[in-house]
Amino acid sequence: MRWLVGFTACVCAAQTLPLDWQAAVNQVSADSLKGHVSFLASDLLEGRMTPSRGLDLAAEYLASQFRRYGLEAAGNRGYFHETAWKVHVPDLSGFAMELVIDGKPYPIPAGEVTVISPRGFQYSSEPVVTGTGDIAGKVVFARGPAAAQRRTAALAIIPDPNGRAYSMLSGARPFQNKPDASRAPVILVHSNTLPEKAEEIKLTLRLAEPREQPMVMRNVAAIVRGSDPDLSRSYIVAAAHYDHIGRLRHSGRGDRLFNGANDDASGTAALLEIAERIARMPQKPARSILFLATSGEEQGLLGTRAFLSQPPVPLESIAANVCFEVLGRTDMDGGLHEGKLTVTGIDFTSMGQVFIDSGKATGIEVYKHPQNEAFYNRSDNIAFAQRGIPAHTVSNAFIYPDYHGVRDEWDRLNYPNMARLIRTITAALLQIANDREAPRWAEIPATSRYRGVTRGQASSTP
Numbered sequence: 001m002r003w004l005v006g007f008t009a010c011v012c013a014a015q016t017l018p019l020d021w022q023a024a025v026n027q028v029s030a031d032s033l034k035g036h037v038s039f040l041a042s043d044l045l046e047g048r049m050t051p052s053r054g055l056d057l058a059a060e061y062l063a064s065q066f067r068r069y070g071l072e073a074a075g076n077r078g079y080f081h082e083t084a085w086k087v088h089v090p091d092l093s094g095f096a097m098e099l100v101i102d103g104k105p106y107p108i109p110a111g112e113v114t115v116i117s118p119r120g121f122q123y124s125s126e127p128v129v130t131g132t133g134d135i136a137g138k139v140v141f142a143r144g145p146a147a148a149q150r151r152t153a154a155l156a157i158i159p160d161p162n163g164r165a166y167s168m169l170s171g172a173r174p175f176q177n178k179p180d181a182s183r184a185p186v187i188l189v190h191s192n193t194l195p196e197k198a199e200e201i202k203l204t205l206r207l208a209e210p211r212e213q214p215m216v217m218r219n220v221a222a223i224v225r226g227s228d229p230d231l232s233r234s235y236i237v238a239a240a241h242y243d244h245i246g247r248l249r250h251s252g253r254g255d256r257l258f259n260g261a262n263d264d265a266s267g268t269a270a271l272l273e274i275a276e277r278i279a280r281m282p283q284k285p286a287r288s289i290l291f292l293a294t295s296g297e298e299q300g301l302l303g304t305r306a307f308l309s310q311p312p313v314p315l316e317s318i319a320a321n322v323c324f325e326v327l328g329r330t331d332m333d334g335g336l337h338e339g340k341l342t343v344t345g346i347d348f349t350s351m352g353q354v355f356i357d358s359g360k361a362t363g364i365e366v367y368k369h370p371q372n373e374a375f376y377n378r379s380d381n382i383a384f385a386q387r388g389i390p391a392h393t394v395s396n397a398f399i400y401p402d403y404h405g406v407r408d409e410w411d412r413l414n415y416p417n418m419a420r421l422i423r424t425i426t427a428a429l430l431q432i433a434n435d436r437e438a439p440r441w442a443e444i445p446a447t448s449r450y451r452g453v454t455r456g457q458a459s460s461t462p
């Protein structure tokens with residue numbers, strides 16, 4: 001592994017990669033990425049809800065790709081890592097909902113709603129008005145009696161054709177100052193009978209507690225075995241979630257599928273592409289790399305939690321985790337994000353600098369996002385960090401116009417730019433997997449809650 005020293009020197013001086021790394025990185029193909037994303041985000045897969053047939057089709061595709069690269073299976077059923085699990089599904093028995101718009105009642109039957117966040121909510125006697133003007137894209141907010149306000153918020157959303165109200169809600173979180181809206185049931189309303197404009201909208205709602213449904217939580221996992229006799233027993237987990245939020249349940253017209261092209265077919269495609277490039281290298285990295293496609297991320301990192309609860313390799317042997325999320329759009333965070341990559345919690349571990357150096361060697365600016373720390377909690381990496389494992393998520397930016405909207409489609413991604421970013425990520429992973437020293441947490445206050453955890457033990461939720 002002497003040439004690693006060379007790499008470090010090269011980054012500072014000539015900013016070039018070792019020849020065999022460069023060869024692997026050069027093979028990253030925009031067309032290959034487009035192929036993966038266009039299948040994973042196709043209408044056939046119906047938004048890859050956990051659980052669903054579309055998600056199962058995606059899992060089968062991922063396994064077939066891993067098989068094609070000749071990877072070692074790391075699941076308990078071939079490439080499938082399966083765990084008996086439970087999910088919460090909406091219970092619409094006894095559902096009652098009414099919007100009162102400028103004094104006129106509009107009953108909303110269960111067939112005209114999609115319950116996104118299935119939490120129970122009782123009839124609200126004190127509805128709160130937020131919608132005025134055009135009602136499309138409006139969020140109507142309700143809360144229960146004052147004493148219990150923090151626990152009894154509900155949100156009804158009247159989406160515009162892009163589903164943008166939902167996007168706004170999940171992305172920018174404009175309702176944080178309202179009573180505990182993050183724990184509220186969220187209901188999309190699709191009714192053809194509502195007026196187009198309103199001065200005042202009130203909401204009353206009765207929604208049962210969700211039902212628990214047993215399911216098989218299925219991740220897809222494969223290993224590129226390390227080449228160093230000792231370090232090959234140490235794993236870098238490269239991960240991306242292959243699930244998304246499914247489809248709208250109502251029976252109206254229009255696009256009802258959340259295709260999840262950027263979130264996170266883009267990261268899943270990155271996972272596949274990087275796995276193939278590293279699998280085909282004549283000299284494998286010193287450490288082993290475990291490629292993990294997770295399910296259930298959108299419902300609270302369920303697949304990753306299942307993986308960590310029954311890991312295929314000892315948790316103490318996992319040296320680091322890097323997740324790939326949201327890599328395909330360049331119209332992000334209100335600007336044009338080309339040739340740029342960001343790492344959540346970039347100061348938190350020694351890996352941040354590796355990404356910055358790899359960016360220099362591959363012509364990508366690796367920058368610190370203004371919401372660098374806030375987004376550390378928003379992806380699968382946090383579940384690894386809570387087990388004491390140094391972890392990050394890499395993205396090119398965070399919020400894009402169709403985030404969790406029905407127009408997050410595969411033909412809106414910038415594949416040549418995505419390929420450039422994935423070259424940087426591949427180079428960084430090669431550096432991390434070849435370094436004799438495992439990644440370390442930075443000794444800063446923000447990491448104390450992760451540093452204090454014995455590797456493998458779960459810490460409390462931050």
Ligand SMILES: [Zn+2]
Pocket residue numbers: 241263264297325326
């Ligand atoms: Zn995501």
